[in-house]
Amino acid sequence: MAFKAPRGTRDMLPLESDKWNFVERKFRELCYNYNFAEIRTPVFEETELFVRSAGEESDVVKKEMYIFKDRGGRELALRPEGTAGVVRAYLEHSLHNNAQPVKLFYYGPMFRYDRPQAGRQRQFYQMGIEIFGTKDPASDVEVIKFTADFFSKLGFKDLKLHINSVGCPECRPLFQKDLEEFARTKISLLCGDCRKRALNNPLRLLDCKNDSCREVMKDSSPINAYLCSSCGTHFEDVLKLLKALNISFYVDSGLVRGLDYYTNTAFEFLSCQLGSQNALGGGGRYDNLVEHCGGPQVPGVGMAVGVERILLALEKEELFPVKDQPEGVFLAVESTDLWEERFNLLYLLRDNDFRVETDYLNRSLKAQMKFANRNSFRFVIIMGVEDKSKGIVKLRDMVNGEQVELSFEKIPAFLRKKIE
RNA sequence: GUGGGUGUAGCUCAGCAUGGUUAGAGCGCCAGGUUGUGGCCCUGGAGGCCGUGGGUUCGAGUCCCAUCACUCACCCCA
Numbered sequence: 001m002a003f004k005a006p007r008g009t010r011d012m013l014p015l016e017s018d019k020w021n022f023v024e025r026k027f028r029e030l031c032y033n034y035n036f037a038e039i040r041t042p043v044f045e046e047t048e049l050f051v052r053s054a055g056e057e058s059d060v061v062k063k064e065m066y067i068f069k070d071r072g073g074r075e076l077a078l079r080p081e082g083t084a085g086v087v088r089a090y091l092e093h094s095l096h097n098n099a100q101p102v103k104l105f106y107y108g109p110m111f112r113y114d115r116p117q118a119g120r121q122r123q124f125y126q127m128g129i130e131i132f133g134t135k136d137p138a139s140d141v142e143v144i145k146f147t148a149d150f151f152s153k154l155g156f157k158d159l160k161l162h163i164n165s166v167g168c169p170e171c172r173p174l175f176q177k178d179l180e181e182f183a184r185t186k187i188s189l190l191c192g193d194c195r196k197r198a199l200n201n202p203l204r205l206l207d208c209k210n211d212s213c214r215e216v217m218k219d220s221s222p223i224n225a226y227l228c229s230s231c232g233t234h235f236e237d238v239l240k241l242l243k244a245l246n247i248s249f250y251v252d253s254g255l256v257r258g259l260d261y262y263t264n265t266a267f268e269f270l271s272c273q274l275g276s277q278n279a280l281g282g283g284g285r286y287d288n289l290v291e292h293c294g295g296p297q298v299p300g301v302g303m304a305v306g307v308e309r310i311l312l313a314l315e316k317e318e319l320f321p322v323k324d325q326p327e328g329v330f331l332a333v334e335s336t337d338l339w340e341e342r343f344n345l346l347y348l349l350r351d352n353d354f355r356v357e358t359d360y361l362n363r364s365l366k367a368q369m370k371f372a373n374r375n376s377f378r379f380v381i382i383m384g385v386e387d388k389s390k391g392i393v394k395l396r397d398m399v400n401g402e403q404v405e406l407s408f409e410k411i412p413a414f415l416r417k418k419i420e
Numbered sequence: 421g422u423g424g425g426u427g428u429a430g431c432u433c434a435g436c437a438u439g440g441u442u443a444g445a446g447c448g449c450c451a452g453g454u455u456g457u458g459g460c461c462c463u464g465g466a467g468g469c470c471g472u473g474g475g476u477u478c479g480a481g482u483c484c485c486a487u488c489a490c491u492c493a494c495c496c497c498a
Contacts, residue, residue, distance in 0.1 A: 004471095007489070059496055063421080081498085110498080115421075118491065119498080126498060257497085268497090279498060306498030332457080367451085369458035374448095382457065398458070 008114070008122025019311055019320055026153045027107065027127050034146050036105040036129050041085035043109060047077040052293055053084040055260025064112040078111035081259065082128045082304055083286070084293075090132060091295040100133025100298075119277030119309045128283070128304030132290070135299045137237035140265045140285055141245065143303050144238075147269060147281055148247055154310065155319035156271070159280065161247065163267040164255035165235040166203075167227050169288065175226035176202045182220040189216045206254035214254075222253035234264050257282065261289040265301065271309075273316040280313060281305030326398060328355035329379045329415065330372035334365055338383050345381065345393070345408055352412040373398060379415065 005011055012020060031038070047067050054060045066078040079085055086104055089095075095102050107127045114120060129146060131139045144161070151159050167175060180202040187195060190205075190213050205217055227235060242249055249267075257266045268282035283303025290298040314320055329349060333342050342358060349356045357377070359368045365382070372380045382394040387405075395411065396403040397418065406414055 004489075064496080112497085114496070116490080117493090120496085124498065128498095259497095276493065276495095277497075281498065304498065309498060334457095364451095365457060367458095371458085373458040380458080394457085396457075401458090403457085 006122070008116040010121060010123075016311075019314070020307070022320065023154065023307060023310055023314075024107065024127075027105075027150060030146065030150050030153060031105045031129065034103070034129075034142070036103045036146075039086055039089060039104045039106050040108065041082075041089050041106065042079075043111070044076045044078050045085055045088065047075040049084050049088055049293070050077055050080060053087065053259075053261055053289060054081070058260055060112065060259065064114050066111045066113055080112045081110055082106050082108070082126055083130060083259075083261075083289070083302055086130050087290055087293050087295075087300075090298075091290065091293060096133070096290075096296055096298050101139065102132045103129070104132075105129045117277060119274055119306070119312055121308060125307035126304045127307060128302060130300060130302035132298055132300045135234075135287065137234050138241060140234075140238045140301050141241040143283060143301050144242065144267055145245055145247065147283070147303050147305065150305070151269060151280070154314060156313070156317070158272060160270045160272070161249040161267060162252040162255050162270060163239075163242075163249045163265065164252050165223065165227060165231060165264050166256055166262050166266050166284070167223060167231050168263045171226050171228040171231055172223075175223050178226070179203070179205060179220055183217075186216050189213075203256040206256055217254075224251075224253065231264055238265055257284055261286040261292065263287045267303075269305075271313045273313050274309065277309060279306070280309050326376040326378040327419075328357065328377050329381060330368070330375075330377040331356060331358040331381045331383070332365060332368035332372065333359065333383045335385050336362060337385070338388060341388060342383060345383070345411070348408065349412065349415075354412070354415060379418075381411070 047065070050065060051061050056062075060080045065080055068076055070076055086106060090102065090104075105128065108125065109123050110126050111123050113122060116122060129143060131143060144163075148159075148161065166172060183190065183202065183205055205213070205220075224232070224235075239249070239251070255266055255268060262284045264285040264287065266282075266284035268279045270278050271280050272278070274280075281303055283301070285299070285301040287299040288297075289300060290296065331342060331346055331349075346356055346358055357375075359371070363371070369380060378398055380396045380398060382396065384394065387393055391407050392405050393408070393411070394403055395406055395414065404414075
């Protein structure tokens with residue numbers, strides 16, 4: 001085999017495409033119900049856009065971006081996430097002048113140069129939504145409720161919602177400073193990674209997987225204690241609304257998101273089926289992102305889910321509707337002399353919106369029947385040589401073996417009746 | 421980027437610790453037989469440079485090294 005798909009990428013074969021379509025359909029339907037409109041942005045943007053939005057210090061920017069120079073010398077990057085491009089488009093087309101809020105959804109491939117693993121690829125698909133132009137805690141909740149609805153529409157029952165507030169540029173620095181100091185006093189008890197984190201990115205101290213570190217950090221004061229009054233109220237309101245909607249959640253004071261643009265609400269939906277790549281989706285509020293990207297002060301909130309992970313989790317929980325229902329029509333023919341009649345009937349049926357297939361390999365009638373059976377065709381139409389003069393064909397229902405003789409014109413109506 | 425496991429037909433895997441003539445099974449695919457014309461059963465066939473490249477050896481799918489890919493954990497997140 002000469003060529004292989006590049007590392008961290010995958011082909012989607014026909015067997016899987018039904019599953020993808022299932023997930024996509026549910027997503028689009030829900031977007032319609034919630035009044036989110038679709039936006040499609042390029043898969044690559046100026047590198048600077050991502051640096052600006054995700055933050056210079058974020059892992060995504062520091063080590064995971066696919067960056068390249070095009071032939072004109074432009075510095076470009078494949079998008080590692082969807083929000084930045086949407087924000088750019090929002091500004092470029094002055095959507096802030098439209099009636100607010102602006103509610104958008106997107107779906108497409110994202111790219112991160114990371115070490116592949118189950119549920120983690122270099123090209124992966126995200127579906128996401130964004131709401132621009134409102135700070136109302138109800139809009140945070142709308143995004144979370146949307147996500148919860150989406151998962152339950154797919155059939156998930158036991159997903160965990162973790163939620164936290166990461167504060168704002170007013171209150172977060174104080175928290176960070178205290179956290180850093182706290183870590184410094186306990187430095188000897190922390191793992192090597194955490195010692196580094198204490199200096200570079202104290203927030204990350206909170207989600208170390210190491211039990212002993214967790215034990216130590218448990219005694220640091222949680223961020224809730226530092227939230228300024230507006231952040232505190234916002235968070236409380238969000239939680240209150242979640243309760244009102246009967247959405248169960250767990251306040252995880254260790255939840256911090258990897259992209260720097262988040263403010264206030266941060267949340268993740270976790271699956272217990274998935275091992276270490278267990279976040280099916282997540283999101284949060286980003287009230288300063290638009291301004292930070294050179295626009296007016298427009299608040300926003302959004303989320304994204306990972307399609308491959310959803311598919312993995314659905315697979316594990318066996319939630320795909322097992323549909324191998326026979327459907328469609330196979331047009332079998334006894335002799336290749338009958339091309340003209342065959343085509344006439346083939347296109348007659350297709351024009352009448354039936355799914356129809358015929359044989360192109362000159363196979364025996366028996367082989368054609370077998371093919372039809374294996375491929376779950378509900379009906380087989382058999383054109384016999386002798387029937388030609390009579391203008392008749394045989395129509396067989398493969399489910400119960402019933403077979404009738406019909407003229408061409410009567411077939412569409414007959415099939416329609418049968419399918420009901 | 422770090423560490424562990426794996427890599428044999430389209431798919432799921434056996435064979436490898438004790439190297440030895442044409443590398444196996446099931447499913448799938450193709451053809452034929454028996455059912456008028458599928459499903460069950462029977463027969464036959466196609467399909468593998470044993471991930472790739474080196475090395476050890478008279479001889480390597482089997483041993484050694486490297487490399488690539490997958491996988492699990494770290495990391496990070498979706």
